[in-house]
Amino acid sequence: MGKGHLSVTMDQFTSFFPIQVEEGQSWIAFQLKFEAHQSWARAYLWDVEKSLRFCFLDGGNERNIVIHEQAETTSPIAVSGTIMPGTWLLEISTDVGKHVEVVWETGAGKLPAQYDSPQLHGDREYWNSGEKNAGFTMDNYDWNKIWQEGSRWYKGDFHTHTVLSDGKMTQLMNSDQAEKLGMDFFTATDHNVMSTSWPKGNVLVIPGVEVTSGDGHWNALGLRKWIDWRTSAPDGGLTTQAGMDRLMKETAEQGAVCSINHPMLVPWAWQYGETLLSAVHSMEIWNDPTYSPNPEATEKALKLWSECWNRGHRLTGIGGSDSHMLPTERYPDCDIPSLIGDPATYVWCDDLSAEAVLEGVRRGEVYVSRGPVLEATIRAGDREYRFGSDVSQAFADEQQAESERNITCSLSIYSETNILVSLVHNGTPESVKAAPAAGGSDPAVLEWIIPWEADAYHWYRFDVRDEEGRLLAFTNPIYFGEKQPEEITWNDLLSVTGMK
Numbered sequence: 001m002g003k004g005h006l007s008v009t010m011d012q013f014t015s016f017f018p019i020q021v022e023e024g025q026s027w028i029a030f031q032l033k034f035e036a037h038q039s040w041a042r043a044y045l046w047d048v049e050k051s052l053r054f055c056f057l058d059g060g061n062e063r064n065i066v067i068h069e070q071a072e073t074t075s076p077i078a079v080s081g082t083i084m085p086g087t088w089l090l091e092i093s094t095d096v097g098k099h100v101e102v103v104w105e106t107g108a109g110k111l112p113a114q115y116d117s118p119q120l121h122g123d124r125e126y127w128n129s130g131e132k133n134a135g136f137t138m139d140n141y142d143w144n145k146i147w148q149e150g151s152r153w154y155k156g157d158f159h160t161h162t163v164l165s166d167g168k169m170t171q172l173m174n175s176d177q178a179e180k181l182g183m184d185f186f187t188a189t190d191h192n193v194m195s196t197s198w199p200k201g202n203v204l205v206i207p208g209v210e211v212t213s214g215d216g217h218w219n220a221l222g223l224r225k226w227i228d229w230r231t232s233a234p235d236g237g238l239t240t241q242a243g244m245d246r247l248m249k250e251t252a253e254q255g256a257v258c259s260i261n262h263p264m265l266v267p268w269a270w271q272y273g274e275t276l277l278s279a280v281h282s283m284e285i286w287n288d289p290t291y292s293p294n295p296e297a298t299e300k301a302l303k304l305w306s307e308c309w310n311r312g313h314r315l316t317g318i319g320g321s322d323s324h325m326l327p328t329e330r331y332p333d334c335d336i337p338s339l340i341g342d343p344a345t346y347v348w349c350d351d352l353s354a355e356a357v358l359e360g361v362r363r364g365e366v367y368v369s370r371g372p373v374l375e376a377t378i379r380a381g382d383r384e385y386r387f388g389s390d391v392s393q394a395f396a397d398e399q400q401a402e403s404e405r406n407i408t409c410s411l412s413i414y415s416e417t418n419i420l421v422s423l424v425h426n427g428t429p430e431s432v433k434a435a436p437a438a439g440g441s442d443p444a445v446l447e448w449i450i451p452w453e454a455d456a457y458h459w460y461r462f463d464v465r466d467e468e469g470r471l472l473a474f475t476n477p478i479y480f481g482e483k484q485p486e487e488i489t490w491n492d493l494l495s496v497t498g499m500k
């Protein structure tokens with residue numbers, strides 16, 4: 001049994017405080033209290049072997065953290081397992097001059113009731129094993145577990161928050177809400193915090209984090225292992241260009257997807273201008289449409305994205321609700337709530353698994369929608385394709401005359417409102433067709449014939465809008481061949497699109 005108390009005014013942004021742990025302890029619990037601060041306060045706990053045991057961000061929610069030998073009584077932002085005796089280190093980062101209070105306690109056996117939390121209740125999936133040397137990893141997560149069988153579009157959300165950072169929904173509420181809204185999967189992307197467990201449910205939850213800095217946010221989707229984003233990392237972590245470059249590189253090396261979030265949404269627009277486009281896999285073109293500055297930011301992002309494609313950088317366009325609120329709440333200037341799954345991102349998977357979703361994003365077999373459900377039949381000769389496909393080889397071994405070689409795109413659209421669909425060619429809308437509202441089993445069908453010209457790299461995608469021009473959906477492109485991408489930076493991209 002041990003107890004300690006820390007009451008300190010920060011004289012630098014990051015300080016380390018020793019925590020002595022006696023022999024024979026089975027749990028360690030912390031209560032953290034931060035004075036109101038400008039930038040989010042963060043805390044990390046390092047054990048005797050310098051292994052990370054929790055990472056915490058003060059988003060105004062629960063500030064009790066428990067690490068127990070047993071996963072069942074370990075906080076969802078912490079790593080369970082042996083509580084070794086010796087000196088542990090509590091790392092705290094917050095603004096200089098701010099006051100911090102920490103109470104900690106260690107003990108053997110059962111966890112005292114005061115440290116109980118609703119976060120620990122119910123059946124949970126433990127993504128971390130808590131085994132020795134597992135570290136802050138998702139070593140117990142089954143990336144290939146099949147959640148649903150069948151080749152189809154699966155509906156998901158790549159940007160969600162919970163009470164583990166600054167959201168209002170618990171993990172369980174997010175899962176319940178997603179199921180209620182007919183979603184198949186979502187990614188857990190709290191700010192600078194990784195979940196190590198999640199309540200059991202019917203919706204696939206994929207581990208991740210929103211790497212959140214003062215100069216932009218990006219999602220590491222499908223992260224298998226904690227990456228060192230700390231300001232105290234030798235390269236400054238998420239506060240420097242070099243640090244961000246490293247974090248993206250490490251994320252890609254793990255097989256996870258790097259996706260820049262709300263790239264044009266001031267003040268959270270992407271400002272790491274030296275980021276190479278080749279370092280990212282995807283972009284969140286569409287962030288929460290119920291947040292009033294987003295429609296304009298989304299149109300800018302669509303333009304930027306087109307320019308990426310024109311330069312041969314075939315980034316996948318995805319969406320994210322960035323949901324933080326309860327379903328009963330809404331932004332003051334919007335008449336509908338900000339819900340998980342708005343917009344939804346549909347990913348083509350042969351069977352639904354975490355790995356299949358990530359792979360689908362990498363391939364670009366994706367469309368994003370606020371409502372309209374799309375089924376596309378894209379035919380060239382004898383072959384069928386999907387959004388995200390390279391169609392340049394469609395007629396490679398056929399004898400038809402060049403003039404008879406066409407790609408037929410037939411879109412079946414289920415939409416509750418009248419819609420206008422434009423075929424966007426290399427960034428320019430070329431042909432707009434209208435379709436009436438159509439639901440149930442009887443979709444509106446629109447067809448385009450695209451001439452097949454495989455000699456030069458080019459691409460087509462579909463944008464779906466309502467009669468007032470508001471975006472309702474967009475697809476990822478089908479494309480012809482490759483263009484060796486120029487190594488260009490984010491600033492270069494902004495310059496060529498006139499957005500810098």
Ligand SMILES: [Zn+2]
Binds near residue numbers: 159161210322
């Ligand atoms: Zn977010």
